[in-house]
Amino acid sequence: xxxxxxxxxxxxxxxxxFMESIRRGTMYTQIEQEIRGYxxxxxxxxxxxxxxxxxxxYRQIFKCILGFCYEHNIGTLDHVKAFQNYKYSADxxxxxxxxxxxxxxxxxxxxxxxxxxxAKKWRNAAHGIxxxxxxxxxxxxCG
Numbered sequence: 001x002x003x004x005x006x007x008x009x010x011x012x013x014x015x016x017x018f019m020e021s022i023r024r025g026t027m028y029t030q031i032e033q034e035i036r037g038y039x040x041x042x043x044x045x046x047x048x049x050x051x052x053x054x055x056x057x058y059r060q061i062f063k064c065i066l067g068f069c070y071e072h073n074i075g076t077l078d079h080v081k082a083f084q085n086y087k088y089s090a091d092x093x094x095x096x097x098x099x100x101x102x103x104x105x106x107x108x109x110x111x112x113x114x115x116x117x118x119a120k121k122w123r124n125a126a127h128g129i130x131x132x133x134x135x136x137x138x139x140x141x142c143g
Contacts, residue, residue: 032072050075064089083111099126
């Protein structure tokens with residue numbers, strides 16, 4: 001499938017919303033609402049949006065957003081796919097905050113087996129590159 005700049009527009013828009021929201025410390029439920037509202041205003045279905053995110057030709061940051069979508073039932077709820085996309089994002093240095101997300105998934109067994117040693121490894125990796133626990137606000141699922 002040939003990717004045009006027009007097809008990429010909604011992805012870039014959601015990426016901007018996502019990253020700005022994370023930097024502001026916005027609760028996940030609000031980020032989810034902002035994404036849904038943006039897609040509605042852009043006249044793109046959630047299914048089409050997720051399909052575009054799944055395309056491997058897009059930037060790595062979209063894998064992180066795809067993980068968020070799978071985790072928060074934007075399109076479909078799938079913790080295994082959420083974990084896979086967060087881990088891909090973390091493995092490829094897309095966002096050090098997602099090192100904490102991967103650690104939490106290992107700790108809680110979301111989309112993977114509980115593995116406290118792996119969780120510790122990912123948390124230590126985040127700290128090793130200068131991430132602070134405040135960066136773990138990204139994994140705040142209370143909202």
